[in-house]
Structures are given as C-alpha cells and as structure tokens.
Amino acid sequence: MSGIHIKPILRAIALTLLIGLLSGCSINLSLTGFQPTQEVVQRAIALELSQNKAEIRKHLSEHGQSENPIPSYEVNRVEIWEQDPLKIDGLLAYHIQGTYNLTIQLPEKRVTDRKNNFDLYLQRQAEGKTWRIAKPTGTDEQDHQTWATYLIKPPGYM
Numbered sequence: 187m188s189g190i191h192i193k194p195i196l197r198a199i200a201l202t203l204l205i206g207l208l209s210g211c212s213i214n215l216s217l218t219g220f221q222p223t224q225e226v227v228q229r230a231i232a233l234e235l236s237q238n239k240a241e242i243r244k245h246l247s248e249h250g251q252s253e254n255p256i257p258s259y260e261v262n263r264v265e266i267w268e269q270d271p272l273k274i275d276g277l278l279a280y281h282i283q284g285t286y287n288l289t290i291q292l293p294e295k296r297v298t299d300r301k302n303n304f305d306l307y308l309q310r311q312a313e314g315k316t317w318r319i320a321k322p323t324g325t326d327e328q329d330h331q332t333w334a335t336y337l338i339k340p341p342g343y344m
Contacts, residue, residue, distance in 0.1 A: 226317050228262070239256060262286070265284045268283045274309045275309075281306075281307055282307075284304060316338065316339075
C-alpha cells in the first residue's frame with residue numbers, strides 16, 4: 187500500500203528536478219563567453235574617439251586647450267551598464283552602454299574626465315576572432331536597418 191504513495195512523490199521530485207535543470211538553460215547562458223570583454227569595449231571607445239576628433243576637442247576645450255593639436259589620451263575605467271544581444275547582418279552583436287574615464291596628457295599636466303557615457307554596437311565576426319564597431323547608416327528599400335562596421339584591431343593585429 188505504501189508503494190502506491192511513493193511513486194507519485196518520486197515522479198513529482200523527478201519532474202521538479204527536470205524543470206529546474208531545463209529552466210537554467212536560457213539564452214543568457216548560451217551567449218556566455220561570446221560577449222565582448224571589457225578590453226574590447228575599451229579599444230572600441232578609443233577607436234570611436236580617434237574617428238570622432240570633435241569629441242576629443244570637446245574634452246580639450248573644457249581644459250582650455252582647444253587650439254592645440256590633439257595630445258595623447260587613454261581610455262580607462264570602463265563600466266558596462268547594459269549589454270543587450272541582437273543580430274546585425276546575420277551576425278551576433280551587442281548594444282552596450284556604460285561609462286569610461288578619459289585621461290589626456292596635456293603639455294603641463296595629465297587630466298582625467300570621469301564618467302563619460304558611451305553607447306556602442308559591437309558585432310562579433312563569424313570566425314569569432316575579432317570584433318567590429320557597427321554604426322547605423324539608415325534604412326534600405328525594404329525598411330531594414332543598414333550598418334557600417336569598423337574593425338577593432340586586437341593586440342598584435344597587423
């Protein structure tokens with residue numbers, strides 16, 4: 187008689203374990219390891235700054251240096267607030283937002299502008315070895331978003 191009551195309990199326990207194991211398999215877990223590292227995001231921000239001299243000039247003018255040539259600078263202390271996966275031209279990409287510090291070497295001193303916001307789209311290449319910055323360029327005739335991408339050179343890349 188007691189064997190009849192144990193079977194439903196064992197089934198319920200087995201079902202609960204199975205549901206628990208399956209619920210742990212979400213999209214977030216399947217993407218782990220594919221997100222850009224903090225180093226990749228830091229290099230992407232530096233690339234954005236090198237492509238957009240107006241942003242660096244804005245920082246320089248805040249320190250009374252707007253007439254001088256652009257000095258050396260360093261992106262550091264990158265904080266990522268949000269990292270949302272998406273597809274760009276069929277490849278895995280991320281919309282990433284956060285803050286960074288920009289340290290500029292002026293002729294007489296080093297200055298650091300803290301907590302600058304960034305908003306980037308980074309696309310992982312098909313072979314998974316490199317990342318590209320993706321910038322929306324508009325829409326095509328079918329109302330699909332079109333993108334321009336720029337390689338983020340990894341260390342030692344020729």
